[in-house]
Amino acid sequence: MKHYSYYPGCSAEATASPLGISVPPVARALDIDLAELEDWNCCGSTPYNSVNKLEAGAMAARNLALAEKTGLDLVTPCSNCYVVLSSVNTHLKELPDFRENVNEALAAGNLTYGGGVKVRHLAEVLYTDITPEGLSGKVTNPLKGLKVASYYGCQLVRPNGFDDPESPHSLDELVTSLGAEAVPWELKARCCGSSLIMPEPDVALGLINKLLKNAQERGAQCLVTPCPLCQINLDAYQSQVNSKFNTSYNLPVLFVTQLIGVALGIPAKELALSKNIVSPMRVLAPYL
Amino acid sequence: MAETMVEAPAAKTSFIDEVCSVPGGEAIHSCIQCGICTGSCPTANNWDYPPRQVIAMVRAGFREELLSSNSMWFCASCYTCTVRCPRDIKPADIMHALEVLAFRSGLSTKQSRTPVMYQCFVDSARGNGRVYELGMMIKLFLKTNPFSAIKLAPVGLGLFLHGRMPLRPTRIKGMKEFKAIMDKAKKLGGAK
Ligand code: SF4
Ligand code: SF4
Ligand code: SF4
Ligand code: SF4
Numbered sequence: 395m396k397h398y399s400y401y402p403g404c405s406a407e408a409t410a411s412p413l414g415i416s417v418p419p420v421a422r423a424l425d426i427d428l429a430e431l432e433d434w435n436c437c438g439s440t441p442y443n444s445v446n447k448l449e450a451g452a453m454a455a456r457n458l459a460l461a462e463k464t465g466l467d468l469v470t471p472c473s474n475c476y477v478v479l480s481s482v483n484t485h486l487k488e489l490p491d492f493r494e495n496v497n498e499a500l501a502a503g504n505l506t507y508g509g510g511v512k513v514r515h516l517a518e519v520l521y522t523d524i525t526p527e528g529l530s531g532k533v534t535n536p537l538k539g540l541k542v543a544s545y546y547g548c549q550l551v552r553p554n555g556f557d558d559p560e561s562p563h564s565l566d567e568l569v570t571s572l573g574a575e576a577v578p579w580e581l582k583a584r585c586c587g588s589s590l591i592m593p594e595p596d597v598a599l600g601l602i603n604k605l606l607k608n609a610q611e612r613g614a615q616c617l618v619t620p621c622p623l624c625q626i627n628l629d630a631y632q633s634q635v636n637s638k639f640n641t642s643y644n645l646p647v648l649f650v651t652q653l654i655g656v657a658l659g660i661p662a663k664e665l666a667l668s669k670n671i672v673s674p675m676r677v678l679a680p681y682l
Numbered sequence: 683m684a685e686t687m688v689e690a691p692a693a694k695t696s697f698i699d700e701v702c703s704v705p706g707g708e709a710i711h712s713c714i715q716c717g718i719c720t721g722s723c724p725t726a727n728n729w730d731y732p733p734r735q736v737i738a739m740v741r742a743g744f745r746e747e748l749l750s751s752n753s754m755w756f757c758a759s760c761y762t763c764t765v766r767c768p769r770d771i772k773p774a775d776i777m778h779a780l781e782v783l784a785f786r787s788g789l790s791t792k793q794s795r796t797p798v799m800y801q802c803f804v805d806s807a808r809g810n811g812r813v814y815e816l817g818m819m820i821k822l823f824l825k826t827n828p829f830s831a832i833k834l835a836p837v838g839l840g841l842f843l844h845g846r847m848p849l850r851p852t853r854i855k856g857m858k859e860f861k862a863i864m865d866k867a868k869k870l871g872g873a874k
Contacts, residue, residue, distance in 0.1 A: 404813040409846050433855045435811040440759045441800035442807060444781035447704075448871030452863050453807065477759075485705055495870045502866035503859030552761035553774070559765040585724040585760035589803075592822060593795035595834065597725055597756065630837050630846075669844045 396523055398514075399464045400428035401457060401479070403472035403622065404436050409630070410622030413471055415666035416651040417516070423658045424524055424532065428469060431460055437475045438482075440589070451492060452499040454482040459500055459507040471516040471651070473549035473621035474588070480513040480554065517620040517650060518556040521564040526571035534659035535681045536573030542653070543614035544569055544576055545605070546583040547624040559583070565650065569618060572657035579612040581605050586627040595634070602627055603635045606643045615677045616646040618653050625649060629671045646674035656681050697745040704779040709771045713737045719763035719773045729753040733763055733773050740776065749789040754780040755796035795826045808864055811854030816847055 406414035421428045434457050442450035457479065461468040470476050486493045487509050500506055520529070544565035552559045562583055566576035586605060587598025605628065609617055619625050629647040636643055648670065655665040662682055667674055675682075702708045719733040726732040730751040731739060739748050748754075754777035763773040781800070784790040790797040802821045807813050819838070823831040841847040854860060 404852075405815070407812075407852065408848050409815050409841055411846050435854050435860055436807040436813045438807060439803065439813070440778070441803040444778045444800055445785055445804050446868075446871055447782060449808075449864060449867045452867035456860065456863055477761075489705060496867070498870060499863050499867035503856070503863040505859070505863070548758075548760040548762070553764045553772070559761075585758050585762070587724070588758045588760070589799070590725070590756070590758050590796065592819060593799040593826075594728075594756065597728055598758075601724055626841075630841055633840070634834070634837060669846060671840050671844055 395425050395427050397427045397429065397466055398469040398519065399461045399466040400430045401434055401437075401461070401468055401470040401475060402430065403470055403475040405622035405626070406471060409626050410472075410649075412652060412666040412669040413622050413625065413649045415669070416649055416655055416664070417471060419660050419664045420651045420655045420658065423655070423660060424520075424529070426519070426524070429464070429466070431457060431464070431468065434460065437478045439474055439478055443478065448492070448495055448499070450478075451482050451485065451496045454479055455486065455496045455500055455507050456503065456505060458483055458486075458511045458513075459505040461511045462507060467512045467514050467519075469514050469516050469519055471620055471649075472623070473515065473547055474623055476513065476515040477549040477553070483509070483511060483513050515550060515556070515620070517550060517565065517568075520568060520650070520654075522556070526567045529568060529654065530571040530573075533572055533657045535657050537653070537657050537681055538573045540574040540677065540681070541577050541613050541615045542569045542574045543579050543609040543612065543617045544582055545609075545617045545619040545624060545628070545647075547619060547621050548583065548585050548588070550620060551583055565618065565620070568650065569653070572654060574653070574657075577609075577612045577614045579608050579614065581608040586624050588623055588627070591627055591631060596638075598627065599631065599635050599638050602631055603639050603641065606632065606635060606641070606645055610643060610645060614645065616648055616674060618648045618650050620650045632672055644672060646670055646672045646677055648674055697743050698740060700783060701740050701776060701779050704775050706770075706772050706775060707779065709769060710737055710740060710776060712769045713741070713771055714769060716768060718766050718768065719771075722762040722766050724760060724762070725756040725758055728756045733777075736780070737771065737773065737776065740780075746789065748780060749784040749787055750791055752791050752794045754778075754784070755791065755794040795822065798822060798825050806851075810851045811857060811860050812852045814851035816849065817851055
């Protein structure tokens, strides 16, 4: 069994709960031990970094310091947490002043960080440690005939992701290993507008529309993504796109753990399939 | 234009230095104005000054114009510019640095609701140790345009009906230590 420290991120516990719920049963089935980081806090995300860099650094570093005590790699399913935690981690290594200040702040909470944690994305762990071959060996319900558009979004692969930043392939390989068909589509690593959906919905809805259009035209029956923010934008805002652009998308957007779970024969309830806004039941029925 | 004529050269230098103080920031001196960043940017058509021009304006010291513009607030942090720039400049990080400076100088624009959203996010994260999305959204709408919430209400309701919108925030246990860390960081960071 492989052991990791697990950082779910705030969204996975709320607006992206189908992710938070589907991770543990899938990890169990794949023989991965994801021990939730004790009393983790918000990573600070992009907004905090755009308000105050030292505070943002201290906020992220509290998690790194807690993780260091476990001696395990810190794994997150959220692409935004991944970028934030890993960039603070790198800056702490490379910038002595920043490191000194952050450690002085951590000391006020009786913590210290020596720089020893490796931050990883859950999708990367699935791809590198479990591997598509290892995954296919555990499949009990091959997703034969299901056409899936793998949506990488941005922050899984940029700025320092583990896959090609322009034309990634890891999720497609994972999808294929489940017996499904990974449809090729051009916008698989383009932006959905991320948190602009709140302050600037018109801009983000336009980007989401382009993504859904491309996936649909390439014949996808559903999309799959690892990231909570991407999933919320494409799933929960799909009806807004339909009313704004007069479209009629009905494309389920699954978390990668949900899709894997179906192929591993995990019951729908444990995968929180009923919590997706655009119901995936129609396209998944043959495999449940 | 007039303002930039009267701006002292010293002020110009310090603006560039401030922007460049982000890790890797000095690279902007080698910008060749190729425009790949602008061409790659998914939101550039909304910016007062698109990414390439932002870099040029930082170098030319157009401090007030830039810090009060809506430009960087449209950055979605997709990092496409960053991986494509032929000179290893990190435009996304430059945009984040401009946001910090805009907040600090009090020049952040009211044309975009993003600065208010960021502030609401930070307050929420700092207040509980975790972000409470519903609370943050409500605050954002109250502080900007409450009527615009009506359009997005179905999305919130949909999430709620699917058990994805908790009505109460989550708090971390070590609030006392967390707060001590954040207060210390604030003190040490001062303006930074
Ligand atoms: S990405 Fe956002 S929601 Fe997730 S932990 Fe970081 S700040 Fe919280
Ligand atoms: S939420 Fe959207 S913008 Fe953010 S990483 Fe995912 S795809 Fe990119
Ligand atoms: S892509 Fe790089 S070199 Fe080209 S204009 Fe943008 S910042 Fe300058
Ligand atoms: S990171 Fe920001 S500036 Fe760069 S391409 Fe993406 S949205 Fe545009």
